[in-house]
Amino acid sequence: MIRTQVQPTHVLIPPGDHLQPTHVSIPPRNHQQIPEFNLQLKEQECLSLLKRCKNMEEFKQAHAQILKCGLFWNSFCASNLVATCALSVWGSMGYACSIFHRICEPGTFEFNTMIRGHVQDMNYEEALVVYADMLERGIEPDNFTFPALLKACALLRALEEGMQIHGQILKLRLHDDLYVQNSLINLYGKCKKIESSFAVFKNMDQKSVSTWSAIIAAKASLGLWYECLMLYGDMNSLGFWRPEESILVNVVCACAHLGALHLGKCAHGSLLRNISSLNVIVHTSLINMYAKCGAVQEAVGLFKKTADKNQLSYSATISGLAMHGRGREALELLSEMLREGLKPDDVTYVGVLSACSHCGLVDEGLQVFEQMKSDEVEPTIQHYGCMVDLLGRAGLLVEAYNLISNMPMKPNDIVWRSLLSTCKVHQNLEIGEIAANELLQSNSKNPGDYLLLSYMYARTRRWEDVSRVRTELAEKGIYQAPGFSSVEVQRKIYRFFSQDAKCPHYDGICDMIHQMEWQLKFEGYVPDTSQVLLNVQEEEKRQRLRGHSQKLAIAFALLNSSGGSPIRITRNLRMCSDCHTYTKYISSIYEREITVRDRNRFHHFRDGTCSCNDFWLLA
Numbered sequence: 001m002i003r004t005q006v007q008p009t010h011v012l013i014p015p016g017d018h019l020q021p022t023h024v025s026i027p028p029r030n031h032q033q034i035p036e037f038n039l040q041l042k043e044q045e046c047l048s049l050l051k052r053c054k055n056m057e058e059f060k061q062a063h064a065q066i067l068k069c070g071l072f073w074n075s076f077c078a079s080n081l082v083a084t085c086a087l088s089v090w091g092s093m094g095y096a097c098s099i100f101h102r103i104c105e106p107g108t109f110e111f112n113t114m115i116r117g118h119v120q121d122m123n124y125e126e127a128l129v130v131y132a133d134m135l136e137r138g139i140e141p142d143n144f145t146f147p148a149l150l151k152a153c154a155l156l157r158a159l160e161e162g163m164q165i166h167g168q169i170l171k172l173r174l175h176d177d178l179y180v181q182n183s184l185i186n187l188y189g190k191c192k193k194i195e196s197s198f199a200v201f202k203n204m205d206q207k208s209v210s211t212w213s214a215i216i217a218a219k220a221s222l223g224l225w226y227e228c229l230m231l232y233g234d235m236n237s238l239g240f241w242r243p244e245e246s247i248l249v250n251v252v253c254a255c256a257h258l259g260a261l262h263l264g265k266c267a268h269g270s271l272l273r274n275i276s277s278l279n280v281i282v283h284t285s286l287i288n289m290y291a292k293c294g295a296v297q298e299a300v301g302l303f304k305k306t307a308d309k310n311q312l313s314y315s316a317t318i319s320g321l322a323m324h325g326r327g328r329e330a331l332e333l334l335s336e337m338l339r340e341g342l343k344p345d346d347v348t349y350v351g352v353l354s355a356c357s358h359c360g361l362v363d364e365g366l367q368v369f370e371q372m373k374s375d376e377v378e379p380t381i382q383h384y385g386c387m388v389d390l391l392g393r394a395g396l397l398v399e400a401y402n403l404i405s406n407m408p409m410k411p412n413d414i415v416w417r418s419l420l421s422t423c424k425v426h427q428n429l430e431i432g433e434i435a436a437n438e439l440l441q442s443n444s445k446n447p448g449d450y451l452l453l454s455y456m457y458a459r460t461r462r463w464e465d466v467s468r469v470r471t472e473l474a475e476k477g478i479y480q481a482p483g484f485s486s487v488e489v490q491r492k493i494y495r496f497f498s499q500d501a502k503c504p505h506y507d508g509i510c511d512m513i514h515q516m517e518w519q520l521k522f523e524g525y526v527p528d529t530s531q532v533l534l535n536v537q538e539e540e541k542r543q544r545l546r547g548h549s550q551k552l553a554i555a556f557a558l559l560n561s562s563g564g565s566p567i568r569i570t571r572n573l574r575m576c577s578d579c580h581t582y583t584k585y586i587s588s589i590y591e592r593e594i595t596v597r598d599r600n601r602f603h604h605f606r607d608g609t610c611s612c613n614d615f616w617l618l619a
């Protein structure tokens, strides 16, 4: 006789805790009597029952049904039961665990499900525990095991465990699997092992969008922006991929750091073409990119178009305005933000205060500083740094020094350096010496500190002190990091190091510099050799000045871009006053708009003047 219904043979225990298993899974004695076709029918029923579940309540009912039909002993049904409970958005890992533990002989699929479930549940350690259990029971992992497991290691920054797993992957010969490789790139990237990340990437025969996304993200997380853009270029030249949002956001970020406006615009275009609506995070990174690439008008325009402006988009725009010396607008934006009922945070206030200091808005800055405290935003050392800068630039050096003395925290090098450089500008040797001594005693490795002090001694003709400071600098073996300037020409970024005769195109650049100098001399330019702190002949000093990276970059851009087009340069160190004067002349002789970004701000050169009004280079 064929039985249409399998009688339940299990005992149902009333649930004490809803996450506790409510079943005891004893296989029905007569299960072997179920004919094949009927079993398949049951399996299908079980599957569709599970597929229909929309919450834990329905799932528990389905679970009960499956137990009642005696289908739990069927491994197909049991594994679907675990997978549904572990991986559904409404699922419960606690409940999934209890079902999993009732399975007599869980296989690779069930273990994989549990690992994935734990990772999804952000319980990364547990995922590793399940994996260890899997190995202990002699269950062989497969290519589905590793992506989730490596993700857990990446998020835990568990490099050692990750490397052990990589070893197992090699043993199991699964290292050619695309998903496994992508996960390895991501793991090493997150653990800041970029060489290992790149080694996996290089050895891949086949790559997907996720591969590129993983390697670009790895480079971005380490601030290797230049390489990010190179990889993005390679990806595009290989063709057939639609870049995804995560890649483009990293590219936009890289463009912001490198000042690569043209590429940034292209990435913006790609975003608009490929993603239906840009969220506020993407918008904010674009605002940041435009501001940092010198296109502050575009940044403001984009900000105005942002639908749900939040604190982040306001902060990005305010800092952008600050960098471009547009302090009044930054203050207006702060008022607007407050009117909108948004709460400025410490980052917003850093932006506003630095805007005030870049524009010499002393009273406004002091007012904002007070307002911030009454808004219960605790001033950090960064805010104090901005205030010291603000007061110092305005020549209120005693007030700046008093502020430092009364700070609730220990002043750091940045604060002292800010005081020292404003002392240089306003030629206050007395306070300058105090600041410099603080810096030198804190074992500063910054050659700029020594140089600022020796400039100040030189100005007051205290030559013995000049040589004492220089000797100290030499004895400590401190070197200035090589200065470089990047310029975007024909959609590519070129980087020039100071005095680098080995750079490509060097001969052409030298000829151009020679030609430029003739015209500069004619216009009345005199090289400011006091910028060269070397005890060498005047002609050698001139030669050194000629080799400053900014000049190499300008010459290259003039040679390789069409007349009248703007030139945008980004540099790692502060501009020297000779390069500043030189660039002013060039902007009028060659009728080019030249934008230079240094560590803190922008200089827009046009018709022989600069937007900073030489405020930075008074000394």
Ligand SMILES: [Zn+2]
Pocket (backbone or CB within 6 Å): 548, 550, 575, 576, 577, 578, 579, 580
């Ligand atoms: Zn220079």
Ligand SMILES: [Zn+2]
Pocket (backbone or CB within 6 Å): 580, 602, 603, 604, 610, 611, 612, 613, 614
């Ligand atoms: Zn300037």
